[in-house]
Amino acid sequence: MGDELNSEDIKFCKNLIIERIMWLFDHSYFYQVSDGIVSAIETLPYLFKFFSDETDELVKLLVFLLFNTMDITLSYKKRELLGLHFYGINEFIATIIKNHLWNYSPEISNKILFEYVEWQPKFKSIMGQLIKENFNRPKYKNIYSEAIQRFSKDYGEDFMNTDLKNYFNISNLDLFSMNTIFQAIPDNTNNKIHLKFIKEILLIFSKTIFDNEHDYRDSGQKKYELRSNFLRKLASFILNQPKKEKIKEFLRPFIDNFKITRETKDLFDAFISLENKIESYDNFWEVWNIFYDKIEECSDLNNHYSNEIIQLYLLDWSYWEDNFDWDNWYLLKERESTFFYNISKNIGNNKTVLISIVKFLNKVGRKYNNNGIVWINNIINENSNLRSEKFEKKEISYLEEYCERYIKLNNRDIYKNSKTKEQIVCILDFLVEKESNVAYSLREQLS
Template sequence: MSPGDHQLGVVFARCPELRTEVKEILLLHLLSRITDTSILARRSILQHLWKTHPADAESLLCGFLSLKASYDKLAEKHYFDKRRNWHNDNAEEVVAGTVESFSTIFAKENVELFGRVNDNEIELSEFGDFNDIPAEVLSNALDLLPLGTDAPAHKELINLAGVQLSEPDILADADSQSGFLLKRRTMQKFANLVISAVPSDAVAFVRPFVETFNSSVVPDLFEQLIFAEDELRQYESFWEVWQAFYPKLVEHGKTRRWRDRPDRSIRNYFLAWEYWKTESKSWPSIRDREKVFFQNAVRELGQHPSAFYGISRFLNEIGSSFLNEGIGWISDLLKLGPSPTESPETNTTYYLELLARRYADLERPNDSKLA
């Protein structure tokens, strides 16, 4: 990779005479395994081409989807051919010549398709059904999509990713290290695409998760959605998605055995998130409107130990501005019985004591005025 590879998008925009060469380089980088070059190629497309030359960015996405399977097949054959002849070659020469010679061979074998990509004569509509796209290829394709996209074909890819991610068994080798990393990377980009979408699209994208509500998947989705909202600040989309999960969370909280272990779905839903900074006492995406949401959630879910933990921690961290109301929610909850304090989760009592001290400090000036 040359020092200027990460600026290929800029070169493409500013040097029309080099566009054919630049697109070919970008496409070959995209097709390669996940390396620094392929990552920088994606970044170049996302940062520059979608803004300045969207048709060219679209054709590169199409070229990637069209050529990835044949690229990997030829790459595997090329690799084993090199291994077979290794004992007859100088090792350094073999390694140095592999990428260049392979890229040349592949480009020649697919000259017509490369030409269509260069001329922007290829469209996603040609692919028909996306369901046969392998998980890894789909993940890489998602990486190429711009945030906030409203293109119908792009939405189909995002919807397909939602289906695959909502069912852990669909992703091959999900329990292996490579499978775990693939799933995590896909979930991160999926969450960013969800939060950056208009509210109606965002809700549609997460519908597979709502319908299946797999408790081994939903906590990770919630985690990535919080990360995405923390970065992108799309208030309406975030809370529309959160509300879409509400009925399922209530059902889940009432049917799941309480004492198995802490429930990450419920904890994350209450924004009792382990990644907040210690000093974080507010969040721009929490406004007065959310008081009603949390009041209802505590009333319907609060007797679940994970929800009791969640609201206690939330009120001490980013929900600190709801302290007065929160004390009332917890008081009403404890009157209902059976109390979740009979078998509290670790640190629940700690957060409750913090709340009590903060509330007492808040009320003390009022008491002195009355005296």
């Protein structure tokens, strides 16, 4: 921008940006999609470069915006690019700081966060008071603007004079505020203050984030929105870790406080969803190996929630692309064949394990087509309880699909190698017991 515009042009643009952002502080402001607020906010970090003499005022503005939890609407493409599903202005600002301001000035970025940590609880208290005072007033009133005015009156002399310590004092912060700071920190940070903060909040979140409390609310925000955004950030932080050996240390609280709930599957979903975009092979499988023992516990429990967790752990995910070269997928190498073999030997007593492995082999794991015959045999032969289990038609169809493809690709070997034939017939016998006409027909063809 500096190469194309002269100083007057740049100043003119800055004034337009600030003027639009100041709408947020107007008593009558009501957010509307495409009113320019989002675009104006996105440009704020760039102003530091051209207006260094106004740094304090820009920092103050960004801290005020971090106080603002008003929901805004972003396009699906922008949400995916920025990495959050749900956005308040505070989370949007945090993401902008992470993506743009840290590279320009870590000092300024840290200053913003220290001011936010110090003053957010006081601002939240003022907002709470104003919400009570305005309970019976028109809903369209912009209480945030009134809160900023009251905050400035009460704390204006001390605001922006926070002593920068060697830690973030989070004792007075709620989960939403902690998450806002987390969103603003770069994934690859090696800052000791950041890492200490992250370890502290991971312990706190691990004890609360996976409870079945869908209606929990705080400051007008739902807990499921908090959980979604936190888990996406957690996945990004872990998968982008430059030191793989540190991953277990960061995930330890989630191992120690592991719960088999509907919310826990969202943790695995977040990791798969992000890994599908950024391709962090080593870190992803480090995470999966860390959770292995907990998946064994899920297998023993065998209820609805535990089975949903197992499905995701075995990469039985609903959003894989159909038209993709899965035969050459980077995430599956030779060593992952051993991983699935061990699964078949150790937790094959759970029907969900069998079905998820078969679905995996039918799509994303089809490069393991020949290895899979061993896995499925392990499960069927070593877990007699499955013979009395009731299978749904769709589940039977997954096994039929695998058998049809295996026979088609290995037809010659089946007739030449008695062990190969024995393995596929074992699966067909199992399916015939489940009243599969397809399996009966395939078995007859091989006899």
